[in-house]
Amino acid sequence: MTTRMGGKGNGESTLLRNYLPLLVACLAWSAQAEDIVLDPKKTGGDTVALIIFPGSELASDQYTSTAEAIQDAASSSIWVGIVDAASSTQFDSAIPRILASMSAKGMSASKTFYASHSPAESALLQDYLSASIEEKSQPDGLVLLGSFVLRKYRTSSGGFRLPTLTLGGDADGLCRVTRIAEAFAVDKGSSSVIVLPGVSHMQFASGAASSVIQKHDLKPEVSEASAHSSIGRFVAAFLDSNREELAAGSSATATVLDPIVEAMRQEGSQKLNALCNSDFPTSSACNYPKWPDASLDPLPVPKPDPMPPSDCICGSSFVEENAQKLMARFDLSPTPSASFFSKDSFHDVSDTHPFHLPHIFNDCEDPASCLLNTTSVTMPIYEDGDPWHRESYVDDGLTPISAKEFRTKLKSRQAMWQAAGFSDDITKDIEKTDGSLEICKSINQASYDWALSSASPAAKAKFSSVGEPYVFVDDVVAKIGVTGPEWIKDAMVYKRTSSGMTVQSWTFKTENTNHGHVPYIVTAGYHYCKILSPFRAMEWITVDGLRLHGSLASETVTLDGKNNATFSSRKMLQ
Template identity: 25%
Template sequence: MFGFISFFKASLSLSFFLTGSESVKTTILEPIRATGDEVGLILIPGAYIKAEKYRNTARAIQVATELRVWVALTVEYSYNLPNIREMRQAVKTSIRELKKAGMTSEHFVGVGHGWGGYCLLDYPQYSTELKALVLMGSTISRTTPLRDFPIPVLTLAAELDGVTRITRIAVEYEKLTHNTTNFFEGLYRTPVIYIEGANHAQFASGVLRPKLRSADLKANVTEVQTHREIGKYFNAFLTVTFSSVDSQIDEALDQLSDAFLNSVNKFQPFIDVRNLDTDGKESMWTILAQEYFAQEYGDRVAVSNNILENPWFFSKEPSISFNDDDMIIETTALIHSEAKSNIIQLEADMESPLEIDMKLVSKEAIWKALVGENDTSLKSEPNTCKSLNHLALILALCVSSEEARERYLSQGRPIILENDAMRGANILWAPTSLQMWEDRAGLHVRSIALVTSKHHYCKVMSPYRAFEWINVDSLRAYPYHG
């Protein structure tokens, strides 16, 4: 999707197998506190970002905490792009230099921004020197439960991060809520926190490279405000993990609890809208679409759904049956989703399905089955697949926060709904994809439809795709020059 992401993927194997050079160096920032529990932060920069751009971030952390915080800024990676082998050397060099400068504790914390964070994920498997991680605009593996990560990890997200999008962070939030073994331990050991109005660049300072800058979204808060929030959450996490002062720990626990409650309001709508598309067995969005198509007969039908793969979806037709006077409608759906890599930790791609294919019973078939062909009562006109896309958009707008709606309506490019493209037979409808294309005007969506007296087949936009567009992609400048 993005040019610099394509470059990352192309160079990934090279980065993994670089032998490492002795060029990686460390700049030590000494603590501003004379006393307190010592913690050493070892910062791995994001792609193409110089270590000096993290000085203000480091100072904000030192100011925000009563801990005695040392910071090691790692510099001079090959091609200005961190890689695993050089990162390992950088951590060992930083520990050596921190001790030489006067740090006496063993509380070393890896801090990674973006690509640097993904490189750091290897270290706990390689060595036990790091006692915790802080990931700024990056995440652990999507298939690894947070509770299974070997050391404490803070996942710190920016709401308007165009590189590691907020929808990817929502996956980590969901992992946190699924820690049924000990939820509160997870809340303090592996917190997932977002910074309102901030973007990817603000984890550092100054103007970033054009490719990264064009992928990112425009921040709604200042760099100083973002650094202050970063400092606050670093302090809470580091204090809970390393402080020996009970009063400080109690206050930090409260801060992490408050941060989680705030994050619930942000992340839970993402999970709820995503789950409308599918829970793995059925598509609630397809069930709602069938009920919507039933219109005035909606209270007389009960709808079920099965998610199928081809060739079963291709051959299966929706059906009507009766239980006493109740109509039972069985629908099917096919979910088209992009594969999510668990090896290449790049998170710029959308989390939502590419499209949802629905096989529904037509309004005419429902009417005939319920009231008979000779009934003269008023029958409304059937809906279109386009109307389902409109419903998905309205639903996504309603669930989005007030701030997100205002950003979309004032700054974003709109979703433009085009009239349905009709097909005359299943064999023509099935292989044709939902038409979505982006231009300066916005995101155009055209459904592929097949309508008979019995069936109404639709290829439509998922509510989560509309939700992602509203909250993330509509805000990105067009065209992207990556």
Template identity: 25%
Template sequence: MELTRWTVSLLLLSAAAFVTTGAVTSYVMAPTTGGTTEAALIIVPGASITGEAYKPLATTIQQASPLKLWVVLLEGFLLTTPNPLELGGAVTSAIAALKHQGMTSDNIFLAGHSLGGVFVGQYGSSNASKLKGILLYASYLTRDVKLASYPLPVLTISGDLDGQTRLTRIVDSFQQLEASLSQNPTNKYRTPVVTMPGVSHAQFASGQMPKAVTNKDLNPEATSTVAYKLIAKHTSAFLLSSLGDSVPQNLRSTALSDLNKAYTDTKTIMQPLITVKEMDQNSQNSDQWAIQAQYLESGLSRSQVKVTDEILPQMNFLSSKPKIHGAGNDLTIQTFAHLAFSSNPLDISTVPSAPRVLSFKMKSFEAVKDAMPAGTTLNTDVWNITCKDINQAAFNLALQSSSPVARQRYLDHGRPIIFKPDVMHSTGLGWSTSDIGLNEDDQGLHVTSQTLKTQLHELFDMFSGMHYCKGLSPFRAMEWIYVDSLRSHA
């Protein structure tokens, strides 16, 4: 799914010359069963993958479906890569080929793998009247398009060992689905988001994969045969559900039951990720890990002191100063946090979804101790706690919060996170302009935090008793555990 800007420009400029040439061909696979309801599935390949590579999957889908199902594999896109300029004509030609070979219904579904799925999503938005639904194989609707408002039924389906279309990106789509269910519970069937255990990005196709896939994809636990059967099962259920009353009631009931189970199974996979993700990205606009870090820093429990946090934009964060309010046994520590994400304007799935760096400002142990009533019991083990220590605690939380399957995968095959000593800064300017060190090699991910710690009594009191960190969010550690660590090489 990854394209550089120059590749996109080249595709668009070059494809213009091919739009009217009929370069894309349709390989039509006639129905293998005689169902009472007729439908067709047109499959758009991923980048640098031939249409023929999807024949084993297409055959399995036809075998699994009770429909009289035609399948069309599109072949011959410019540079063997689907693009929006050729896609419209290719779909029109595919439909014409279906009619020529004897299809009589207008039950047309369009599927796309990887980058093909991105363009299928765009095509469906403006050509809804031509289709009954779209299927996104190891793909998703990009951020500017929402599931709930999409004009067609849409299946988003991927594997939890997809190293190209990250599971952490599919979490976003699943959360969209979850948010829509309170308004329309039937979205569970209209816009299902399905994650299959043990399946990789490449297992939607067959044969030799391009380097863009092999360099990033993860090793599957499911065989290709098992993967095809899983994809076929969910595809069949989605087609039957989307066709509504035009299919026999018993078949539709079974399809809805299958989709309901797929939703439940997917939620089980997603929930640990969602829980940790929402520590940083939540409706309260507070970073829960920054709050936990302050408790670690202070050596106090939640029953002894209240900590609040506010996530601020960059400029506001630069001028913010954590504070201790109240007196005696009624103290509140106000902390501040800022999340910085890797630039990703095109919503490319290989870019990490978690914050690249979590910056947070705390009051130091000394400042908290000085503000507490005499005789308060503090955990003095944290007297010299470092940002490195807090990063290690973030990783520990991420590992403990991961599913048993993900945790075991990491322990068996994952490259570790290696926490390096903090880089110390003496000025706020030096700390503010620094960045966390995230350096990946074949040994693992080397993390170096940036820290600033001031004395309890500085010349200007507003700078006294501070401890600032540029660190790792638990969700970033979790993304490493679930995805990036599982590659043998950087």
């Protein structure tokens, strides 16, 4: 539902008519509220109203510079109303009040847009608009500054129910650029998603940072004037319906965000789509043979409700293409031409109804011409929710959205070499094939190396300057507890040291009894790893690995578990 007037620029808007019973009272309230109304800087063309809702703990006058930059860049005649910060989330009273103030000053707008700064405040505005969508006239569009469309409000075509402009900064510590990348990949329809290089969260406003922003934001790489000019350019293009300008912004944004989106695909991120269930296949692309397809429980396996979509995500392509390869290391074998084809599937690795185990489906007599058909099993663990219940995800902009670890079950090097046809003289001792405590480590190093090489040039340069590197240490063998292997619950270990953030995986291996030709209840030929997702590595490079040296606030950290030291943020804005 729009807020367009019956006549262009000279009639009462639908939005004002719907709020008319409140207007008289609002005029009285406006004398007490600290709303700000900025008259247009330009005349002629369309007359547009833009209502800005401040972020938490920020004052209304901290948005005047941003508002004026929008007015300067627009071809339309832009009226700006900045809602009193103290009542910026009291939408039922604040909206009619500020519209009444603007109308009293002579505004007669043909279109009305809302803009909101910060994920928390933007979430409340979206809640309000969605709850009232059938009851009140909605604005002609929504501008999200340092925020995004909530996942729960994505329509079937992507994006919000209103035309929406999402503006993020790649130096934003409260609305992480990876969350904007998710929006860029998924939010389509009438939405535009644009990233502003070097812009921090605070630079959507002016002046002193709030306590929350001071604690979490990154240091900007551009001046405030430059940031406001970029914000003004694209908000004005959105208000003017300047599709060419928005397309140019989207094209430049792709350079920044495409590597992040590719990292999400490498992970098999459930933020992009729902996960498949190989027990109830819905996607022919998965081509995942079930094994052992058996359970000690005789009852049938419950069918998912709803079933995964046909374009669901099968597993992690990084695990398929890299993890099993680095586990097998045929390139180190007597016959490097031996090869394999692997498919990964997402499942709870604790599930026994049915069991889900990695498997090799064939043997080779001649290693030189061998092509093994293998599978692996991966359980992604997220700190913001359960991957099998998408509605549980936290959607706050601050929490990492990547998997914090993969619990991955692979076929051991011993099993792969034996199935390829190598002699027992080479493969009979699992300590020689799988005893190294650098196997899982090498997989995680490869994930990090991929992210470093794939990040945008700007992200690489910034991380090289102020980033805290990952440092990979040897694997640790998981113990056997009273309930079995403790590998599942042993979380990846991160420890801050003077050389960087160390990353340690847990490993667990089993002898390949009888070359793996045993009943499934015999745990033969497995090598399990805790794996670093390439998307987690990318989030570290673009956001979290910048916090120690590149944040607004200095941080006190513990080095090697014993020495306290304070690291001051490096000066990034010259």
